[in-house]
Amino acid sequence: MKNLSGYNSVAALLFGAATLFPLHSFAASCCGGGSAAALTVPKYARAVADLSFDSEIYDGYWNQERKHVADPAGSDLKQYRINAGVGYRLARDWQASVSIPYVFNDNVYSGVNSQSDGLGDTTVAVTYELLDDNSSWKIYEAKDMIPAVSLGMSLLIPTGISPYDDQKSSFDITGRGFYRLDGTLLVEKVIRPFNASLALAYGKYLDRSVNREYGKYVQPYTKSLGDRASASISTGYTYVLGTAGDSIVGTFSYAYLNEEDASYNGSIDSGSGFDKQSLGAALSYYSNDHNWGVRAGWNHAIKQNGWGKNFPTTDIFSVGVRYVFL
């Protein structure tokens, strides 16, 4: 990144970082498994490697009436995830990535104590960079406002432990058991120290046959999960430390997730869909050569009535480190 100056280089790094925190907020163990978000190779870089750790702490849920309900007294429900990801630039405007989480479930109730771990669901993605943000530090005319725009396809691969495996307890689940194909759009603009992004995704699960539930064989049926839509917006500020070029980026984000009802043998299961809104904040530090970056983030589901439906409310604390290969 040494051939880039100031905010341009930070912009290139942000192009990937902006998508990481909001998407991780959708990984609740009961409803979303431990899927990792896709990551993005900065422009002009050859590849990127990313390693992060999430601690997701459960605290109640939104019920069918969108009312927030507390967990049973004495319960302490957590999921930890180690996410490893690699992105590789295939061509000037094309890149591919793979992200794999390893999930640790830690569930304590007054009457049950369960710890388990296993691979989560894997995400592979291909991204095309439709437009580049070429004017992050000099805005003289309208075309300088053109944001970076990328389109992508990602595939969630059910490598985790699902309810349809030979696992007797719901506490052991680390994945949903379904393939999902997502189309993604990321729009981002950096103007001097300020940045903003919009990330949209729409996913369709592939139907699957089920002949076992929590270790028990059942009469086979076909299950379909509802389409999943997500959107997040973020805004941030870059503070350059001294004259060496080290920088700290602060980001705030809002994320929305909706999944439609599932169906069994083509019959809709009304009430099985869910939605969630959450807020996030993150701090990232980039070294002066911008090869290394570290970050810490917090995603918070608002534990009040009306901010979600049929979904757990959680706080996700994340730390991560990233290395960019030039």
Next chain:
Amino acid sequence: MSSSRVAGMMLIFALLAGCGDNLIPSGEDKRPVVTAGSSGAAVSQKAPDFSVQNTSYVMVTRDSSVAGKKGAVFYFTMWCPICDAHMSDMRASIASSFPDVNFYLVDYVTGSVEGAAASAVSNGYAGGVFSVLADVNHNLVNGFDATMGTTVVIDSGGIVRMNEDYRDGTALYAVLSALP
């Protein structure tokens, strides 16, 4: 092909091989054949006996759970959003159609009668069509090989008629409709 690529591919295959049935799901019916009337948790078997208190501290057993009724439904809850969706659907769409069936919510996580009662209240399931059982010693969850969302139906003779995930309630409705 270089040795590193071969090693990489072997690693990927090893990882995928450990991913259970999700990568290539099976639709084959693999339900084991059981002897009808034998003791066990599978459909057609005689349900294991149990003894658990409800939130009124009344002891409920296999036989008392169906006394004077066509059968009983046991839904295993950990008071989670999926559980709430199932219980809400059962209350709204099924329970009222079967007044001659007892409906039990089995709390296997809170570990006490008081905890089960408090969870029933805070989740909005105290009273009404459901009786909440505090499965403190896990008699029921172990006896029926149950977990979150498992729905068990036994008939008036104590025979298991259903033991599977709730899903959308269609199977439960059909099983209850067929009770003698």
